[in-house]
Amino acid sequence: MTDLAEEEAWARDCLREALPGCAVDQHDDNSQASMYDLAITYPGGAIGAVEVTAAADRQQLELWKLVGGQGKRWIEPGLAGGWIVRILPSMRAKNLLRQLPDLLRSLERAGLHDVRGNKASTDQSSAIAGRLSIVQASQVTTDYPGSIYVMPPERLSQMGGYSPITGDPLAQWLSEWMPDPSRADNLRKLARSGVPEHHLFVLVPGFNLAPFAVNDLLIAPGAPLPTMPPALPAEITHVWTMSTWSSGDGFRWSPEAGWARFTKIAPE
Numbered sequence: 001m002t003d004l005a006e007e008e009a010w011a012r013d014c015l016r017e018a019l020p021g022c023a024v025d026q027h028d029d030n031s032q033a034s035m036y037d038l039a040i041t042y043p044g045g046a047i048g049a050v051e052v053t054a055a056a057d058r059q060q061l062e063l064w065k066l067v068g069g070q071g072k073r074w075i076e077p078g079l080a081g082g083w084i085v086r087i088l089p090s091m092r093a094k095n096l097l098r099q100l101p102d103l104l105r106s107l108e109r110a111g112l113h114d115v116r117g118n119k120a121s122t123d124q125s126s127a128i129a130g131r132l133s134i135v136q137a138s139q140v141t142t143d144y145p146g147s148i149y150v151m152p153p154e155r156l157s158q159m160g161g162y163s164p165i166t167g168d169p170l171a172q173w174l175s176e177w178m179p180d181p182s183r184a185d186n187l188r189k190l191a192r193s194g195v196p197e198h199h200l201f202v203l204v205p206g207f208n209l210a211p212f213a214v215n216d217l218l219i220a221p222g223a224p225l226p227t228m229p230p231a232l233p234a235e236i237t238h239v240w241t242m243s244t245w246s247s248g249d250g251f252r253w254s255p256e257a258g259w260a261r262f263t264k265i266a267p268e
Helices: 006-018 058-066 093-109 124-131 168-177 181-191 212-219
Strands: 023-026 038-041 047-054 083-087 114-116 134-139 147-151 197-204 238-243 250-254 258-262
Touching (some): 006 250, 093 147
Antiparallel strands (some): 250 258
C-alpha cells in the first residue's frame, strides 16, 4: 500500500476527530484505477467515500508544502529575517528554496531592505529576483530571526475587504468552484464509488484564487456559519473545507445537519 499524501493524511486526521465512533482510513492504495482517497466506516457499517482536493493548482500546492505550509515557518540560519516575498504563479518551488536564501543574505549584507524583481535590470539583485519570478521582497521587523514569508502577488479581490457578517460567501464560492471541469476526476471517483455518501474535502492553501471574504472566513477564529446550503454537484453529498493556515475553523455541510464547524487538527 502506498503512503497517503500529506494533505490526505491531514484530512483523514481531521475527519477522525470530527466523526467520533467512525473509522476513517486510506482507501486508494493504487491497486485499481479511479479509487477514492479515504473511506469513512460508520458504526452501523455504512460507508462514505472521500476525495481530498485543494483550491490551488499543483504548483501552488507544492510551493505551499515546500516553503512552510500548514502554519509552519520557513527559518533560514544566518539570516536576520522578517522577509516578505511576493511571487508570481510561475515561480518554481525548488528554484526558490535553492536560491532565495542566498539572495536575501546578500541584501542584508548590503544593508538593503527592499528589492523588486526585474530580469532586465542592471542591478544584480533585481535581475536575480526577476529570474526567480519574485515581484518584491521586503524586510520588516520580526520576532522570529531568519523568517521568510512567501506570498502570492496581491490581486484586487484579495487585497482587502469587509469581513462578512455571515458565512454565505463561502457557500457561494464552493457552489461555483466544485463543478469546475478541473474537479471532474474527483467527481468521477465519487460517482463510481458505489457507496451512499460522497464527501469532498477541500483544502484552501495560502496560495489560492478564492476571494478575500472566503479567505477571511476560513482564517478568522469563530467566523460565522453560512445561512444557505451550497449548490452541490450530483456527485457530492457532503462537503468539508478548511484553510491550511493554523488559525480559523473548518466548515462542513451535510444534508442532515446543515453547516457546522470542525476542529483543524495540527498536522504531524
